[in-house]
Amino acid sequence: xxxxxxxxxxxxxxxxxxxxxxxxxxxxxxxxxxxxxxxxxxxxxxxxxxxxxxxxxxxxxxxxxxxxxxxxxxxxxxxxxxxxxxxxxxxxxxxxxxxxxxxxxxxxxxxxxxxxxxxxxxxxxxxxxxxxxxxxxxxxxxxxxxxxxxxxxxxxxxxxxxxxxxxxxxxxxxxxxxxxxxxxxxxxxxxxxxxxxxxxxxxxxxxxxxxxxxxxxxxxxxxxxxxxxxxxxxxxxxxxxxxxxxxxxxxxxxxxxxxxxxxxxxxxxxxxxxxxxxxxxxxxxxxxxxxxxxxxxxxxxxxxxxxxxxxxxxxxxxxxxxxxxxxxxxxxxxxxx
Numbered sequence: 001x002x003x004x005x006x007x008x009x010x011x012x013x014x015x016x017x018x019x020x021x022x023x024x025x026x027x028x029x030x031x032x033x034x035x036x037x038x039x040x041x042x043x044x045x046x047x048x049x050x051x052x053x054x055x056x057x058x059x060x061x062x063x064x065x066x067x068x069x070x071x072x073x074x075x076x077x078x079x080x081x082x083x084x085x086x087x088x089x090x091x092x093x094x095x096x097x098x099x100x101x102x103x104x105x106x107x108x109x110x111x112x113x114x115x116x117x118x119x120x121x122x123x124x125x126x127x128x129x130x131x132x133x134x135x136x137x138x139x140x141x142x143x144x145x146x147x148x149x150x151x152x153x154x155x156x157x158x159x160x161x162x163x164x165x166x167x168x169x170x171x172x173x174x175x176x177x178x179x180x181x182x183x184x185x186x187x188x189x190x191x192x193x194x195x196x197x198x199x200x201x202x203x204x205x206x207x208x209x210x211x212x213x214x215x216x217x218x219x220x221x222x223x224x225x226x227x228x229x230x231x232x233x234x235x236x237x238x239x240x241x242x243x244x245x246x247x248x249x250x251x252x253x254x255x256x257x258x259x260x261x262x263x264x265x266x267x268x269x270x271x272x273x274x275x276x277x278x279x280x281x282x283x284x285x286x287x288x289x290x291x292x293x294x295x296x297x298x299x300x301x302x303x304x305x306x307x308x309x310x311x312x313x314x315x316x317x318x319x320x321x322x323x324x325x326x327x328x329x330x331x332x333x334x335x336x337x
Contacts, residue, residue: 010154011181014045017158018082022053028166029074030057031067032084032120042086043122043181068094071117072102072171080116080166087133088123088175092140102171103146114169115146118162124177124226124274125322130313136274136306139281141173142255148172149255151225154186155197155207156252164203175254177226177274194236200252206262209235210247219246219332220264222285223272224254231272233325238332246332254281257288264293268335272304272328280305302335304328 008016022028030049032041036059040047050057060067064085071081085091091098098119106115125134141149150165150172152158165172189196197209209232210217219238223231228250238244247265251257269289271282282303289301307321 007184007187009181010152010183010185011043011045013185014152014158014176014181015047017162018046018049019052020159021082021162022049022056025080026056027078028056028080028082029071030082030084031060031071033060033062033067033086035059035084041084043178045120045122045176045181046084064090064093065097068097068117068119069101071119072097072105072115075102075115075117075171076105076113081118082162083117083119085119085121087129088121088137089132089135091119091121091137091173094119095140098141098147098171098173099144103144106146106170112169115171116166116169117171118165118174119172120174120176122178122181123175124179125311125318126179128313128315128318131310134311134318136175136177138173138175138254138273139275139279142281142284146170147255148253150174150204150252151254152176152180153207153225153228153250153252154180154183155228155250156200157203160203161252175225180226183226183229191232192236194239195232195248201260204253205251205260207250208247208262209250210265211239211245214245214247215265216245217247217266218244218336219268219270220249220266221246221270221272221328221332222249222251222264222282223328224251224281227272227274227323230323230325231328234328234332237325237329242333244332244336255284257281257285259288264289267296267298268302268332269293269297270302270304270328270332270335272323272331274306274323277303277305277308299335302331304331
């Protein structure tokens, strides 16, 4: 009997997406520190690209500002660029290039100018990398006119997400939770024995996860990227141990945020993210949802985020700062009590 084919790991899926994008379009370049073979990047996402596509894939000096600036220059000159930041923490070093050059270049020359630039940012903790290699800094890039903020998920097709980002004509940051790389992609609408999912209606759209045939839920959890697995674990425990039924919405576009008409079906809404408390993406989501859901919300939207703290290197201390499945579970139970 033939063994069933297992889904790709997220790292394999993203690597294949990059190969496909480069093969399909000779205008695409990839830049980043140590991305060329044989190293293939710190997380091996660019493995094989330089051997196959030569000078269109270049390792660069350690200067995030220079790398993003060069990528933006390529995009402004009519090519397309994917830039890898080794750790998302260092995207802060390229903030000026993103804020004052790439995002503004789409609209400051007297006519719309496309800026097909995607900056990939491996983000998040749970690996004990410490304060400067474990952050989820997405919130610092929200609200920049002309700049999109995306996040990789185990539901969304990475090639479609990259090509859609190019087609949008505005620079984008693509955050990739590092713990996702070893996870497997979901496929065929199946999450596990309990949950099923509806594919997004567009490459950066929202995935809805729930129980087949159910339309009414106690709570809707909204969670991006790597947080989706923790939300699913919380949903499973809530259902089996507390008889609380939740659905999950997983967006790939964090900003500008748009549910695309896919409204929460729960009588309560909980937004979970891994960034630190204060001025969060979740607050932006809640602001967008309140005018739409005001008439039927039983209580304020619950925001779950990491602690207002520097992320420690010691794993047992790191665990106290970041969001876990039980953090989400307790937040939902408290809200519904």
